[in-house]
Amino acid sequence: MFELTHQLAQNIVDRAMAILPYNVNVMDSQGLILASGEPNRINTRHEGAQLVLANHRIVELDEQAARTLKGVQPGINLPLMHDEQLIGVLGISGDPQALRTYAELVRMTAEMLVDQSRIQAEQQWRKTRCDDLLAVMLGETGGSQRLIDEAHQLGLKPHLSRTPHLIEIADGQSSAELADWLRSHYTDSWCSTPAPHTVLWCCPIAIDPQRFAERLKSQGWNLQRMASGMPCVDVHALRRCCHRIAELLAYGQAVKPYRLFLSLTRCRLPTLLWTHRAEDTLGELLVPLHNIVARDGNGQLLRTLRSWCEHNGQPQACADALGIHRNSLRYRMERIAELTGKDLSRLDDLVELYLAVQLMPSSG
The missing domain is CATH 3.30.450.40 (GAF domain)
Known part of the structure; x- marks a missing residue:
């Protein structure tokens, strides 16, 4: 009663x-x-x-x-x-x-x-229960059929395909308030707050990151970084993807601190390697770049290699982005090959250099 x-x-x-x-x-x-x-x-x-x-x-x-x-x-x-x-x-x-x-x-x-x-109390209970249920379902051991059945009963629609995004906002802003805003503006969203300034948002529709950031800004939210996964057709795939984008966000914070948007599709392999950074493999991959840094006082060669990777090895696009002639680019790439000991005509050497660039912390 x-x-x-x-x-x-x-x-x-x-x-x-x-x-x-x-x-x-x-x-x-x-x-x-x-x-x-x-x-x-x-x-x-x-x-x-x-x-x-x-x-x-x-x-x-x-x-x-x-x-x-x-x-x-x-x-x-x-x-x-x-x-x-x-x-x-x-x-x-x-x-x-x-x-x-x-x-x-x-x-x-x-x-x-x-x-x-009474209605307010029931709504608060329902919200609390939904938050607790989602935290378990998206956690390490969640996703049991019993939890999925309860999610159906609470109207959470676990059958919908959702894409997870991990959103990091500025200090002083409330992740709980942002989660409430996301739920109210994007129907059937799942939200949780794993950290004081971080929101895990599982969105049932495709979004354009740039437009989304602009919309947040117009509402007073200061987006620091957003890591995005891929559409997941069920709760089990969603739980795995949520774990991956948590690793992706940590990778972005450490290696690409000036990158506003991070995509698991583009950074899957570097993120996977980053999670094993305590092992010798990561250190071995970075040795060629350390050789460049030691002989490249103004960072010109490392910037060139980053640009070359960002432009998929396309000489003209890379030269245009750097504002140099293609001959200058060719000279720099020859110097990079000399300092790293890598043959840029070999696919395996190219892959190792690409991964090393993705794992080397960037200053901007």
């Missing part, structure tokens, strides 16, 4: 006394005063309310009747109902004859506030 709280009871009293020139009391299902316009009466027993509770009817008390009861003043005491159950009593102090005309309206208002409070 729904139970009145001190906070709800006081809200009823405050609302009623804002328009009534009389004191109002709200009693619980035991006849204890939960809230009153006379604070000294709170937590005292009201025998008039106990009569209402015992008889399930309105009890009017004039001065003579009130003197025979403890903790009572003249007035009208009305049953407070919720879902056809008696949950408390509403008392209005004063001459019963003067109160009859609007006592029922006051009770109706009080019962509407009770219904509103």
Whole structure:
């Protein structure tokens, strides 16, 4: 059964006394005063309310009747109902004859506030349960059929294809507020907040990252970085992809701190290697680039190699991006081959250089 709280009871009293020139009391299902316009009466027993509770009817008390009861003043005491159950009593102090005309309206208002409070409580429970359920489903061991069935019952639509995005916002901004905004503007979104300034957003529609960033900015959100996965057709694939984009975000923070958007599609292999950075393989891949850095005081050759990788080894596009002649580019690439000991005509050497560039922390 729904139970009145001190906070709800006081809200009823405050609302009623804002328009009534009389004191109002709200009693619980035991006849204890939960809230009153006379604070000294709170937590005292009201025998008039106990009569209402015992008889399930309105009890009017004039001065003579009130003197025979403890903790009572003249007035009208009305049953407070919720879902056809008696949950408390509403008392209005004063001459019963003067109160009859609007006592029922006051009770109706009080019962509407009770219904509103119940709805809000249910909504909060549902939100909390959905958040907890999603955290488990997208965690390391989630995705059981029981959890998926509960997700269906809660209306979370686990059958929808979703793409996970890990969004990092500026310090001082609330990830919980951003999650609420995403849910309200993108129907059927799943959101969780794994960190104070990070939101995991599983979106059922395709988005353009640049347009999305502009929309966030227009709403006052300062996007620091966003790691995006791929469309996932079921919860199991989504859980795995969420784990991957967490690694992708960590990779971006460490290696590409100035990159606003990170895509798992483009960075899958570097991210995979980054997760094994404690092993010798990563250090071995970076040795050729360290050789370049040692002999490249102004960073020209390393910038050239990065641009060459970004432009898929297309000489003219790379030269244009660097603002140099193709002959200058050719000279630089020959110098890179010399310093790294790599044959740029061999695919395996090219792949190793490409991966090394993706794993070498960038300053901009």
